[in-house]
Amino acid sequence: MLFKTLQMVNFRQYKGETKIAFSCDEEKNVTIILGDNTFGKTTLLQAFNWCLYGEALLENPDMLLNFDVASKLLENASTDIEVEVTLIHSGIEYILTRTQKYQKKNGKIIGLNPSIKVSYKEKDGQTESIKDTKIETVINTILPKDLSTYFFFDTERVGTISDRKDLAESVKGLLGLSTLDNSIKHLGTKQNKKTVIGQYYSSMDIDGDSKAKEALNRIQDTQTRREVISTQLDTVVSEINHYENRKEQLDSILRDNQTTAALQKKKENIEGLVVKELAAQEETRRALIADFNADSLPFYSQPLLKQASDFLHEVKVDDKGIKDLTRPTLLDIINRGRCICGCELLEGSEAVNNIKNEMSFVPPESIGNTVRNYRENMRSLGRNSDRIFNGIKTRYEELYRQKVRVQDWNDELIDISDIIQGKENMKRFETELIDVKQRLRDLNAKKERLIREDEVKKSDIERYQKVYDSLVVVSSRNKNFMTYIKYAEEIRDWLIATYKEKETCIREELEEKVNSIFEQMYHGHRRVSIDSKYQVTLLTTIADKEVASGESEGLNRVKNFAFIAGLVALAKNKIISKTGENEFDLSSEPYPLVMDAPFSNADEIHISNISRVLPEVAEQVIMFVMKKDWRYAEPVMSTRVGLKYTLNKLSEQHSVLKGE
Amino acid sequence: MPIILQLMKKGVTKMSDTELNDLNDKKLNQMKVDILKVEQQNLKTREKSYDVMVEEINKIIVAEVNKSY
Numbered sequence: 001m002l003f004k005t006l007q008m009v010n011f012r013q014y015k016g017e018t019k020i021a022f023s024c025d026e027e028k029n030v031t032i033i034l035g036d037n038t039f040g041k042t043t044l045l046q047a048f049n050w051c052l053y054g055e056a057l058l059e060n061p062d063m064l065l066n067f068d069v070a071s072k073l074l075e076n077a078s079t080d081i082e083v084e085v086t087l088i089h090s091g092i093e094y095i096l097t098r099t100q101k102y103q104k105k106n107g108k109i110i111g112l113n114p115s116i117k118v119s120y121k122e123k124d125g126q127t128e129s130i131k132d133t134k135i136e137t138v139i140n141t142i143l144p145k146d147l148s149t150y151f152f153f154d155t156e157r158v159g160t161i162s163d164r165k166d167l168a169e170s171v172k173g174l175l176g177l178s179t180l181d182n183s184i185k186h187l188g189t190k191q192n193k194k195t196v197i198g199q200y201y202s203s204m205d206i207d208g209d210s211k212a213k214e215a216l217n218r219i220q221d222t223q224t225r226r227e228v229i230s231t232q233l234d235t236v237v238s239e240i241n242h243y244e245n246r247k248e249q250l251d252s253i254l255r256d257n258q259t260t261a262a263l264q265k266k267k268e269n270i271e272g273l274v275v276k277e278l279a280a281q282e283e284t285r286r287a288l289i290a291d292f293n294a295d296s297l298p299f300y301s302q303p304l305l306k307q308a309s310d311f312l313h314e315v316k317v318d319d320k321g322i323k324d325l326t327r328p329t330l331l332d333i334i335n336r337g338r339c340i341c342g343c344e345l346l347e348g349s350e351a352v353n354n355i356k357n358e359m360s361f362v363p364p365e366s367i368g369n370t371v372r373n374y375r376e377n378m379r380s381l382g383r384n385s386d387r388i389f390n391g392i393k394t395r396y397e398e399l400y401r402q403k404v405r406v407q408d409w410n411d412e413l414i415d416i417s418d419i420i421q422g423k424e425n426m427k428r429f430e431t432e433l434i435d436v437k438q439r440l441r442d443l444n445a446k447k448e449r450l451i452r453e454d455e456v457k458k459s460d461i462e463r464y465q466k467v468y469d470s471l472v473v474v475s476s477r478n479k480n481f482m483t484y485i486k487y488a489e490e491i492r493d494w495l496i497a498t499y500k501e502k503e504t505c506i507r508e509e510l511e512e513k514v515n516s517i518f519e520q521m522y523h524g525h526r527r528v529s530i531d532s533k534y535q536v537t538l539l540t541t542i543a544d545k546e547v548a549s550g551e552s553e554g555l556n557r558v559k560n561f562a563f564i565a566g567l568v569a570l571a572k573n574k575i576i577s578k579t580g581e582n583e584f585d586l587s588s589e590p591y592p593l594v595m596d597a598p599f600s601n602a603d604e605i606h607i608s609n610i611s612r613v614l615p616e617v618a619e620q621v622i623m624f625v626m627k628k629d630w631r632y633a634e635p636v637m638s639t640r641v642g643l644k645y646t647l648n649k650l651s652e653q654h655s656v657l658k659g660e
Numbered sequence: 661m662p663i664i665l666q667l668m669k670k671g672v673t674k675m676s677d678t679e680l681n682d683l684n685d686k687k688l689n690q691m692k693v694d695i696l697k698v699e700q701q702n703l704k705t706r707e708k709s710y711d712v713m714v715e716e717i718n719k720i721i722v723a724e725v726n727k728s729y
Binding site: 187486 | 683687688692695696699703707714718721722
């Protein structure tokens with residue numbers, strides 16, 4: 001950027017119209033405006049600020065109207081102030097005109113809102129106005145306000161410029177790092193939802209993906225289960241086939257050996273009957289012995305009893321006494337005096353005599369009753385003897401029949417064994433057949449169960465697939481965002497790496513450049529150090545060690561000039577970033593230096609040195625210098641001066657500019 | 661590794677590892693250039709707010725991803 005002209009109308013002490021042209025020559029790139037204190041040098045500097053940014057860092061900034069003009073303004077009358085800057089930026093000439101109306105009301109001068117117009121010249125020479133809404137944008141494009149303080153500065157700011165808190169940010173802007181830095185900030189991080197990457201992550205439907213993942217997992221799990229079921233089914237079917245075949249074989253064997261099987265079966269039945277019959281036989285035998293042991297006496301005593309009966313019959317000892325009647329019983333009846341029939345018993349009566357006669361037939365005097373009782377016992381034993389005989393006879397007959405039956409069956413078993421001797425045991429096959437049939441029932445049941453489970457799983461898969469399909473749309477959307485994220489993160493990582501690389505490189509270059517300039521400006525042995533925050537420190541070497549040195553006002557000024565000159569010089573350089581095969585120019589626009597009383601507090605040698613360096617590093621130098629300082633600067637700078645003006649102060653309210 | 665990329669690796673999405681790892685260099689470089697251009701332009705003009713710049717970069721990335729070369 002180069003300033004072509006500055007034109008002022010009634011701006012502070014510049015009464016009427018004042019126009020300054022600046023040298024834009026590459027070799028003679030210096031414009032000098034000489035003026036002593038209070039002549040209006042600072043006003044010239046602030047005229048640039050006011051025109052570009054609407055701010056003038058002057059005392060009483062609300063009153064920019066020339067006091068002479070203001071004092072002559074009539075009540076309710078108004079007049080305008082105007083500052084117009086013509087500059088060339090990126091090969092285009094811009095005209096920036098800021099005006100402000102001042103009005104006198106009730107004896108007071110009031111400034112209304114200033115306005116600005118910006119136009120530019122087309123290549124064909126036609127002038128085009130820029131829309132009001134775009135003016136601020138255009139001015140920022142030409143020279144951003146926050147960077148302007150590095151190019152428009154007065155004595156005071158030269159002294160403090162390297163101590164600014166926003167120095168690092170400004171240096172980044174000047175040296176092209178802000179482009180990378182802002183890109184990194186805008187791309188951002190996953191955590192910051194206001195950034196590009198943060199927004200991508202926020203737009204992702206993680207929940208949808210989780211559900212899709214869950215559905216997919218279920219599909220996969222269920223499919224795995226179906227595969228297991230399929231394997232199990234194959235095994236079951238194979239086993240069923242195996243047992244079906246075996247069943248057919250067994251059926252065939254048993255069919256072919258039906259007679260043998262029947263005989264074997266019959267043999268087994270008979271063997272069972274024999275076992276049972278032998279048990280019954282044993283039972284009968286035990287009962288026979290028991291009966292015999294219990295009742296054999298009457299049976300075996302019968303012959304003896306017959307002999308005794310015959311003997312008693314022959315001896316005729318039977319009497320006619322009443323059975324079981326005894327002599328004491330009859331005496332008792334006589335003593336009672338009345339018979340049991342009611343007849344009175346009197347001594348010597350016939351009834352008493354009959355009773356006494358009966359006494360001869362009853363015990364203890366008679367044996368007849370005893371014999372009679374003995375005979376009755378013998379008859380009773382005789383009756384039991386018949387019953388016992390019949391019982392034993394019956395059991396014996398049963399025992400006999402049982403033995404006969406066992407014998408018959410054993411004979412039959414021998415016959416069957418002779419027939420089936422050498423034949424296979426069909427029972428084994430029959431048992432196996434039963435086992436095979438049971439296995440087939442179990443396997444078929446298992447097969448049915450597996451088929452049912454497989455159908456359920458198949459249905460589950462279809463259901464999960466529907467869920468998954470419904471989420472595929474979400475997943476597809478997520479896929480796009482993931483692609484964006486991948487690119488965005490790749491670019492951000494590249495930007496961070498590039499930034500680090502460039503920042504380190506640029507800081508080193510800046511330090512080198514500033515030191516180079518400082519060496520040209522400073523007539524001593526000190527070195528400039530620039531830290532990561534671009535804070536500038538002067539170092540001096542004591543006993544082979546570098547330590548921070550104290551700074552006088554003059555030394556501080558030289559240091560800051562060196563720093564500014566280094567910045568300006570570096571800003572002119574191309575800063576290239578490689579983007580694949582392409583190169584991207586990160587460089588900022590070269591800017592002019594507009595300086596108000598830059599040599600205050602500097603000694604003659606430093607003035608001379610600074611004056612030599614500045615035209616070399618800056619695109620354009622516009623300096624408002626006191627005549628006393630110019631004496632030291634002129635010898636080294638005069639060859640670079642393209643235009644020179646002198647300020648004349650006609651009054652406190654009126655300065656004029658005269659070109660040389 | 662970001663969650664989403666883990667999901668991608670696990671195959672929840674249909675982007676293959678090849679797609680993940682092999683971004684299109686041409687597209688990538690074009691995005692870098694376009695982003696730096698708008699950033700540089702806005703650094704000069706300060707015309708666009710933070711949110712607008714975020715949207716601008718988003719548009720650059722989305723447009724470039726969807727371009728067919």
